[in-house]
Amino acid sequence: MTNQSRREFLKTTALIGTAVTGLSSKTNGAQTNQLSEDRMGVLVDTTICIGCRKCEWACKTSHEMETAPLDSYDDRSVFNVKRRPDSKSLTVVNEYLNNETSSLPIDVKVQCMHCDNPACVSACIVGAFSKKENGAVIWDGDKCIGCRYCMIACPFQVPAFEFEVALKPDIKKCDFCFERTKIGKIPACTEICPVEAVTFGRREDLVKAAHHKIKNYPNRYINRVFGEHEVGGTSWIYLASKEFEELAFPKLGKDPAPGVSEAIQHGIFAYFVPPIALYALLGGVMWINKNKKIEQGEEN
Amino acid sequence: MKSKLLLLIFICASLLNAQNKKVVHPNLSGVSCKTCHSCEVPTKENPCIKPCPRDKMISIDQSPEEGPEVLIIDKFKEQSDIYAPVAFTHRLHAEMSGMSGGCKMCHHYNPPGQVIGCSDCHELTRKRVDVSKPDLKGAYHRQCMDCHRSWSGKVECVSCHETIGTSKNKKKQPIGYKGKNRVHPKIITPDKIKFDTPKTSGRIVTFYHSEHNELFGLECQSCHSNESCVKCHNKNKSASLKVKTTEQKHAVCSNCHNTKLNCSSCHLDTAKPGFNHKVSTGFDNSKFHSKLLCARCHTEKGKFKGLNNECMNCHGKWTQENFNHKITGLVLDETHAAIECAECHLDKTFAKPVCNNCHDDISFPKNIPGKLTKKK
Ligand code: SF4
Numbered sequence: 001m002t003n004q005s006r007r008e009f010l011k012t013t014a015l016i017g018t019a020v021t022g023l024s025s026k027t028n029g030a031q032t033n034q035l036s037e038d039r040m041g042v043l044v045d046t047t048i049c050i051g052c053r054k055c056e057w058a059c060k061t062s063h064e065m066e067t068a069p070l071d072s073y074d075d076r077s078v079f080n081v082k083r084r085p086d087s088k089s090l091t092v093v094n095e096y097l098n099n100e101t102s103s104l105p106i107d108v109k110v111q112c113m114h115c116d117n118p119a120c121v122s123a124c125i126v127g128a129f130s131k132k133e134n135g136a137v138i139w140d141g142d143k144c145i146g147c148r149y150c151m152i153a154c155p156f157q158v159p160a161f162e163f164e165v166a167l168k169p170d171i172k173k174c175d176f177c178f179e180r181t182k183i184g185k186i187p188a189c190t191e192i193c194p195v196e197a198v199t200f201g202r203r204e205d206l207v208k209a210a211h212h213k214i215k216n217y218p219n220r221y222i223n224r225v226f227g228e229h230e231v232g233g234t235s236w237i238y239l240a241s242k243e244f245e246e247l248a249f250p251k252l253g254k255d256p257a258p259g260v261s262e263a264i265q266h267g268i269f270a271y272f273v274p275p276i277a278l279y280a281l282l283g284g285v286m287w288i289n290k291n292k293k294i295e296q297g298e299e300n
Numbered sequence: 301m302k303s304k305l306l307l308l309i310f311i312c313a314s315l316l317n318a319q320n321k322k323v324v325h326p327n328l329s330g331v332s333c334k335t336c337h338s339c340e341v342p343t344k345e346n347p348c349i350k351p352c353p354r355d356k357m358i359s360i361d362q363s364p365e366e367g368p369e370v371l372i373i374d375k376f377k378e379q380s381d382i383y384a385p386v387a388f389t390h391r392l393h394a395e396m397s398g399m400s401g402g403c404k405m406c407h408h409y410n411p412p413g414q415v416i417g418c419s420d421c422h423e424l425t426r427k428r429v430d431v432s433k434p435d436l437k438g439a440y441h442r443q444c445m446d447c448h449r450s451w452s453g454k455v456e457c458v459s460c461h462e463t464i465g466t467s468k469n470k471k472k473q474p475i476g477y478k479g480k481n482r483v484h485p486k487i488i489t490p491d492k493i494k495f496d497t498p499k500t501s502g503r504i505v506t507f508y509h510s511e512h513n514e515l516f517g518l519e520c521q522s523c524h525s526n527e528s529c530v531k532c533h534n535k536n537k538s539a540s541l542k543v544k545t546t547e548q549k550h551a552v553c554s555n556c557h558n559t560k561l562n563c564s565s566c567h568l569d570t571a572k573p574g575f576n577h578k579v580s581t582g583f584d585n586s587k588f589h590s591k592l593l594c595a596r597c598h599t600e601k602g603k604f605k606g607l608n609n610e611c612m613n614c615h616g617k618w619t620q621e622n623f624n625h626k627i628t629g630l631v632l633d634e635t636h637a638a639i640e641c642a643e644c645h646l647d648k649t650f651a652k653p654v655c656n657n658c659h660d661d662i663s664f665p666k667n668i669p670g671k672l673t674k675k676k
Pocket residue numbers: 112113114115118119120121137153154155156157158159173
């Protein structure tokens with residue numbers, strides 16, 4: 001197995017090499033075309049979310065992560081600080097004041113957006129990230145070399161690194177409950193939500209449903225579906241009563257975010273080669289070390 | 301041949317459909333099926349309802365008494381292993397809904413005709429193909445929480461549900477179930493409200509609430525037709541106060557009063573005394589008409605001008621035969637009972653009688669032409 005992995009690594013390095021030696025950056029080219037028309041998504045309606053944080057609990061429970069008991073999630077003082085998904089929580093809910101229309105706050109669930117053209121996928125030089133046919137962007141621990149390009153590339157700053165784990169740190173991020181959807185279940189967070197503020201369905205249907213809502217309730221929503229076009233479209237899309245940038249969404253264009261490796265490769269054409277060679281070398285060292293660890297583990 | 305057969309089938313189907321339509325939507329006049337249904341032949345199993353704004357077609361005219369009293373929401377018994385069902389006091393909510401838009405406040409997409417329940421449209425399963433509307437659990441929770449959390453701010457499950465296993469409640473009655481026949485507590489209404497407006501002159505507007513609902517006989521809904529529950533239920537009143545435009549502030553009055561003219565009829569520098577029929581119109585109604593609703597005399601809705609103070613306006617022509625004088629507190633003696641009314645009551649308001657048409661040395665009320673039955 002290890003030998004095979006090594007061979008695969010060589011292949012990957014060769015690929016990077018090709019890119020370096022002048023061909024256009026095509027490490028991610030194939031990914032865009034794999035998008036299935038039936039890929040799934042989630043519509044998050046922030047005007048409906050009540051900030052109960054059941055989704056946070058369900059996410060942790062379904063991923064066998066450590067969690068406080070369910071009733072402790074009633075504590076709303078966590079909203080005093082704005083949180084980000086991290087290695088211990090793949091999704092978090094933040095609360096914002098709703099000044100104009102209502103005394104009720106606005107609650108926004110945050111997790112990986114499962115981009116249609118994921119920057120994390122194109123950034124990852126060893127192909128540890130992949131966009132699946134059902135829309136999920138998942139991470140493969142066996143391939144990851146821990147370079148953390150994905151973290152830099154992600155326009156939503158989603159992938160988190162287990163800094164606290166010394167031996168074999170993982171990249172942690174929402175996996176769209178890939179293991180659950182594989183066996184016909186729906187993502188844990190969408191299943192538990194008491195008000196169905198997060199609706200799981202075909203992305204195409206969700207986009208349609210979102211626009212219907214805007215049309216039917218023009219006073220409730222601003223006329224924009226976040227994620228419909230941002231960075232080339234995302235599987236998770238959002239509705240809100242006020243501008244998304246006021247709810248801590250990043251300001252993004254319609255073009256897919258470039259992966260770091262791509263950016264570096266473009267850089268090479270303009271300047272010179274050494275950086276990528278250095279990265280490849282470093283990557284190689286990390287890869288070999290990693291496999292050594294695995295081998296040791298196997299021997300033990 | 302084949303096409304004829306198909307045509308026949310089609311005609312039968314559409315006839316059937318037409319019949320069904322009559323049963324399900326009795327007052328569906330001129331509305332095309334396509335407005336709401338996406339398929340050719342909607343059935344109960346597959347109504348194929350489109351997400352259309354049906355607000356304008358909704359016609360629910362049920363009274364709260366016609367709906368169920370209490371609903372036990374236990375459709376998820378099998379699915380839920382943590383929380384027990386809740387009792388929803390449907391009638392209580394229905395009664396109060398009159399002030400916030402009526403049944404359609406919850407039965408938001410009710411087609412014309414019978415009232416349909418939530419589960420007729422909202423599916424029981426969350427994993428489903430039609431994502432245009434929430435599943436049943438989502439729909440229920442949204443309906444309840446939309447209002448309830450707006451005044452309590454609470455979203456904890458246990459504010460409505462009991463946790464299974466911890467129930468001390470032997471009868472297994474859901475939380476919130478306080479027996480049938482529960483009615484909304486009497487709403488305490490203010491007697492008068494003094495509005496301090498930003499106007500420099502005519503700052504004070506005095507609104508007599510009790511006059512409007514007791515004296516003028518207005519129903520709550522006549523003015524409060526689109527209130528949100530939070531208006532009353534919020535303990536922290538200032539939190540729900542909104543900044544209103546001048547039009548919005550006047551809107552509730554301008555249904556009946558012309559708020560564009562005569563500002564000073566409401567806007568004064570001091571508090572305005574309550575309505576007094578004698579002071580405002582010159583006709584003292586305190587003696588005989590004080591218990592009447594305005595509409596008994598002012599029969600044309602919203603029109604209060606045009607009557608003068610002559611009794612004939614309402615009573616027709618009084619004669620000594622058709623008028624029972626006893627009602628005034630004076631039973632006439634035989635002689636006077638036979639005389640025409642106008643002999644003593646010279647003016648048409650039948651005010652104080654005059655005696656000197658016949659008598660020289662007699663006057664009313666010093667002398668009485670009969671017997672007093674009650675003190676004046
Ligand atoms: S949000 Fe970030 S981590 Fe998630 S798919 Fe997009 S780029 Fe990758």
